[in-house]
Amino acid sequence: MNASPAQRTLTIMVAVALAIGALITAFPFLWMLLASFKPQREALDFPPTLLPLAPTLEHYVTLFVQLDFGRYLVNTLLVVAISFLGLLIMAMAGYGFAKFEFRGRRWMFFLVLATMMIPVQVTMIPTFLILNAMKLTNTLAGIALPTLVSGFNIFLFRQFMSTIPDEMIEAARLDGAGEMRIFVSIIVPLAVPIFAVQAVLTFIAGWNSFLWPLIIANDQKLYTLSVGLSLLNQQLAVNPSLQMAAAALMVVPMFVVFVIFQRHIVQGFTLSGLK
Amino acid sequence: MRRTTTISALAGLATLLLSGTALAAPVTVWIMGDSSANFDALVAPFETETGIDVETVAIPWDAVDEKLTTSVASGQGPDVVQIGLSKLRTFADAGALLPLNDLVAGYPGLAPENFADGVAGDATAVAGQIVSVPWISDTRVLFYRKDILEAAGFANPPATWDELRAMAKTLTARGDGQYGYYIPQWDSPLPVVMTWDNGGDIVNADGNVDFTSPGFAAAVDLYTGLHADGSVPKNGDFDQTQGFISGIAPMLVSGPYLAKAIAGAAPELDGKWGITTLPKGSASGTSLFAGSNMGVFATTDAPDESLKLLEFLSKPETQVEWFKLNGELPSVKAALADPALADDPLVTVYAAQLADAKVLPMVSNWDGGVGSELLKALNSIVLTGADRATALANLAAATAGESIN
Amino acid sequence: MTRRLAPYVFVGPAMLLLATFGVFPILVAGLVSLTNMNLGGLARWSNIKWVGLSNYAKLFRDPDFWQALWNTVFFVGLGVPCVVLLSLGVALLLNRSQGPFFRALRAFYFVPAITGIVAISLVWSYLYNTQFGLLNYLLSLVGVKPVQWLSDPTLAKFSVGLVAVWRGTGLNIIILLAALQGIPRDYYEAAALDGANGWQRTRFVTVPLLSYALFFVTVTTLIGWLQFFDEPFVLTDGGPLGHTTSVSLFIYKEGFRGSQFGYASAGSLVLFVIIAAVTLLQLRLRRRDLE
Incomplete structure (x- = not known):
């Protein structure tokens, strides 16, 4: 678009409006970060101050030293790593639904969509009993398994895979490539953008996972960050700053991941045929 | 309870090698609160003395319902569980807690008369069965x-x-x-x-x-x-x-x-x-009279070890130690009268109130x-x-x- | 691997997992809803009795369930349009320039979406607190009396909804922004040549081309709000007096607080049917749109 002076003024106005909106949106996050550096006494002060008057790192030290947050962090990363396996399974499913005609496709895909409509609270106890029967309670695999695949993500994969030209696949078949080989050497490289999106979504979900780690783990050694944080969230420890520090510890890494990968994320959605 | 994690196996092995005592069944304890560190410190002498390995898991207060419910559903609970008095009946009714009437006889430390009247024996019995042992007191x-x-x-x-x-x-x-x-x-x-x-x-x-x-x-x-x-x-x-x-x-x-x-x-x-x-x-x-009791999970395969642990936890000195570590009031009469507590003006008031307090x-x-x-x-x-x-x-x-x- | 077998191999693992952890549990819930399952029943299955449809009958007579249902309708009515329009608006504005400043701003709008619910509860409870919250403090500077953000029955609905709107926009903004960037430049240039101004270009070029993305965003948002749970759970626990209890929260409370799993399962199934009906209706409407 040609940038006339009027257009440029409008762009600046939009930029200012967006910046104000961004500040308001991110304010609770900013508040959390700043409060995490306040001593306990200051956090309870009224009227509140935005900036910590006597900034301290004591709460972060407490988290790591006293509350085993180092271990929770490792567990969280392990859960995220396992859930990345789900990406591959969902990509395969998306490809299958997008590029093959087969008996039962319609109702299977309907099932995929239907699972999006089931509230988690509903399925918690049956799911737990299933995992228990599979002897997977108290394992990291058991924590990751119930959320390994999701209808929403399979749907996104399918949308993306539909945009891959059939000719490419046919050409590879004529060259004698096997189906699995086509998937691995042609489809997966083409699907990098959607993998990027899904990786970030998976990371967010795994990072914040609370319910399953809590229920499946019979051993504190398997707790994740979210569960660790909720251990603090109780009446016996009225220390808002400590809680804020724990919360910040959870959000900041996600923020960094997003800032690094955001270009790929937007691109991935763009190419996923969601237009 | 089946415990097959490598870590506990290694810990058990280490106990065996280092202390030379016979390997007793480990006891898993669920306590409510923000950290298991204090409880680990509390039971360390018990572990050395008996060779029983105690594994502590802290359960967030917010999630007690989900955690207990799923453990009842699967029968895969801990051996010993801290349970708030207001939930005692629910879990006892579900058969999740081991009836202790006949068992406590073998453990003089668990005799009802040792505990504050508000929670002792029949006060917290469910349908005539004692299903728990008082642990910490709490009053308003x-x-x-x-x-x-x-x-x-x-x-x-x-x-x-x-x-x-x-x-x-x-x-x-x-x-x-x-x-x-x-x-x-x-x-x-x-x-x-x-x-x-x-x-x-x-x-x-x-x-x-x-x-x-x-x-x-x-x-x-x-x-x-x-x-x-x-x-x-x-x-x-x-x-x-x-x-x-x-x-x-x-x-x-x-x-x-x-x-x-x-x-x-x-x-x-x-x-x-x-x-x-x-x-x-x-x-x-x-x-x-609020506070929590300790129950033994019905599916435990270490009832004796569990009761030994409960007896240890009911010793006046253990209860006083816990007060010092975690600030929670004892449920044992002798501990409530201990000078370490009686010197504290606040505790004097709590103790006086506990003498006139009832459970829900x-x-x-x-x-x-x-x-x-x-x-x-x-x-x-x-x-x-x-x-x-x-x-x-x-x-x-x-x-x-x-x-x- | 033959071509005939291939799709099953691709789809199989995911279907197996979905069937195990998605479909099977809802079938179990269906069965459970016909029983009097409580904690005792969970512990020993012999304690369970079939009660037919009496859980459903009780459910439809329960004023708390109806309150939760109407609350959910309110939340959906408030939340879905707000989330969709706000996401669309911000995405359109963010798409105005591809400069580094605009790109940097995206991250800020995405922050709420990546914040875990436990962290959200901490910060927002603090912001909303009647006596010591930041919002009321700021209002007091301009002489406004304390507002009961989470305690006034009507206002609490809006306060809880606001947090969910705040959290719900981030991902949708990114999806819509991506869709916007997928629109070829030529379309705009052609429209500009025809003399369309900025607003007309947005209205007659952008929005129609976005229709699929908008549809996707609307459906997923709608499903999310019908299952509305996290925000009232951590901020008000459904209070004051049930005014922010959604159907999901009602189910949760009956199930896990009240140990009435049979009754809660009946509620679950009703919610599932409502969500399925609303979603299918949307799909149907859209198909008619396209024809």
């Missing part, structure tokens, strides 16, 4: 701001609920946004305590839940009256710690954890606030059932102006058939 006392009461011309804290109501009204008149007292909207035991203090109960002679006693009517008068006077904040998100520190609510009924929070957050208020036993109603100043009626599922219906009825009267007779009729209908039998 009156917190008050000496400085604010004095400035308003009150030399002493209120001795009766009537006096409290009148004082609260005066204190509320201090200014806009000021109150005299605070009633947490989630505090279902408070109206029950008010009922007891006025000579009533919410369970009749047959053991059925019954909200028709004159004592309960007096409690409703008090509860609604404090609201009608404007003496208590009507917002549900009132923060009692900040409210007390700032002086907005200079009187309230709460437990020892509040004293700890105040001391931590506002050391400069030292000497300006105090606690005392509950004000009296027409009959008594009985308070709530052991109805099935207090928190999710009778307790929440009670709060719903009372709060609908005070918050939305619902008709008292209708609200109480609804309460009676919703809790019909509930009993302690």
